[in-house]
Amino acid sequence: MTFRTIMEPFRIHSVEPIRMSTREERSACLEAAGFNLFRLRSEDVAIDLLTDSGTGAMSRDQWAGIQRGDESYAGSPSWFRFEAAVKHLFPYEHVIPTHQGRAAERILFSQIAGPGKTIPNNTHFDTTRANIEFTGATAVDLVIAEGRDPASEHPFKGNMDLAALELVLETADVPVVFMTVTNNAGGGQPVSLENLAGVRALCDRFGVPLFLDACRFAENAYFIKTREPGQAGREIEHIVREMASYADGMTMSAKKDPMANIGGWLALNDDELAERCRTMLILTGGFTTYGGLAGRDLEVIAQGLEEAVQEDYLRYRVRSTAYLADALAAAGVPVVRPTGGHAVFIDARALLPHIDPLEYPGHALAVALYREGGIRACEIGTVMFGRRPDGSEEAAPMDLVRLAIPRRTYTQAHFDYVAEVVAYVAAQAEELRGLEITHEPRQLRHFTAAFSPIR
Known part of the structure; x- marks a missing residue:
């Protein structure tokens, strides 16, 4: 029996007052x-x-993780728990922690973007677009037509327009293709596995890497499970791993689906690019095993990733x-x-x-x-x-x-x-x-x- 009432799957442990104004x-x-x-x-x-972003309520186990946080400058146990939690869902070779998602964007685009470059996305959100344009590159939005129609009932309005992407790849200098899941600027709309596979095929054909802006990956996976044919019987984390398998890397704000108040990461497979990005992290954010975060923040993110799926x-x-x-x-x-x-x-x-x-x-x-x-x-x-x-x-x-x-x-x-x-x-x-x-x-x-x- 399915009941109409939406019951929160948690109990409230502490509360904050709301000041009522006139x-x-x-x-x-x-x-x-x-x-x-x-x-x-x-x-x-x-x-x-x-x-x-960063405004949710942390769980009992996340607060417990704060007590477990180890604040060693290098090689903290909290770092290794964080890295393992990320790789469990996103099995990329290199995980680079950052203080939030826009820091990951800045590090990545400082290394691969620049004047004359074009970076396509289904729809760039604000800091992504700004970090691209700050380098002199051009940010291009290529969401499907239904994604620009607020009234359309298309189940995956975050999908990339494959024909438009093919044209950009043929005519522009593209260092990377991005996919935002879910597509925030377009109304929080999801991307299908079928569309991700189509984008992957085009990137392979033109020799261009594909990255995910994966802030709301778990919500996107849930929509795949409930809306995409053939996906209903799958576990959420299995869908997440398939989403990740189509990409060569990702930027992430842990302030969204991982339910942390701060944090993020850049993950990728390219060894040489990862080395350059780690150098930039040390210059601007912190050592490679904390990235501007406290050990307790790394613990919170690791636990949040488990709860998010x-x-x-x-x-x-x-x-x-x-x-x-x-x-x-x-x-x-x-x-x-x-x-x-x-x-x-x-x-x-x-x-x-x-x-x-x-x-x-x-x-x-x-x-x-x-x-x-x-x-x-x-x-x-x-x-x-x-x-x-x-x-x-x-x-x-x-x-x-x-x-x-x-x-x-x-x-x-x-x-x-x-x-x-x-x-x-x-x-x-x-x-x-x-x-x-x-x-x-x-x-x-x-x-x-x-x-x-x-x-």
Whole structure:
């Protein structure tokens, strides 16, 4: 018997208080933060859905691992447990720890990218694109057409467009092909094993390595199990290992599926490239057996990798995210379908058609959610992706608002509250107005830019 209630496969051991603020207080907070939700104090946020990166709740066994952490500078037992846990799922020859995923990206692209190079991906996320462009290389997004349609019900909207990839490989200098699993910028959409195999075949044909941006590998594997024909009877970790087998390496933020508060790694098979990357790690991050992390962090990641592939947890994770998406859809709020694993994505461009993309409808909606209900969300649209390397600006393919769900942190009552606030704001959509940027840095502007409402 399958029951409708989504029961968390854990008990709550400790709690944190949430400070309840007024609308007037939140309006003042927005003014002080330049209408940038990244610049808010977290204590002024009721429900924090800005990101699922490093914001989840650690388990009993992860906290126990902190006590076991060994802080030796080189060759710590915690390092060897971490390395073994990574290789159990991702059997690459070299594992290079980093303090988080963008550090792995920086190390890798500093060695293989540069002017004249082109790096394709299904869809690059923000720091990946920025690290590529910082070297002078070009980042190209090649997701399938369905991945650019929020309403499409295609089960694997994160898939790479193979014909487009073949054309890029024929005409550009490509040092590596990347696949982001799941595809965060496209709505948390998964990639199929069939598509990974197709990308692998093209990379073999052109002699180009394939890497995974594997932050949400476990959620992607769960979608393969539940959506891809012939995969239903397989264990999650077996699917993960097959995903890894199609690639020559990976970058990883352990702040996502491994459920750690900090950490990441770069893993690969190329001996000579690994040596150069380790040298860069020592120069910029730390020794090769800690990579800027404490031993206790390595222990937490090792345990988190074990817990991340537990099917009961993944079933709860995916179903609870879908619960929120279904509640919003029932209220008439346009959301990206089908639901991804780590977040619900609202189609702000569809909800706010009266706001021009260059007046940032996604950001306008995110600001309204905070003002009305204390919910902090993240714009995934023209603010994040609209600025070109030459300083010009254009509308992003989609303007979305991401409600990222921290792992094992919020309950059904929290989701019901979020749905109520979103529905309330959506009912007043015609009254919302866009914003203009009053200050922005040259790169990754969404983190620190300042805004002003357009009157």
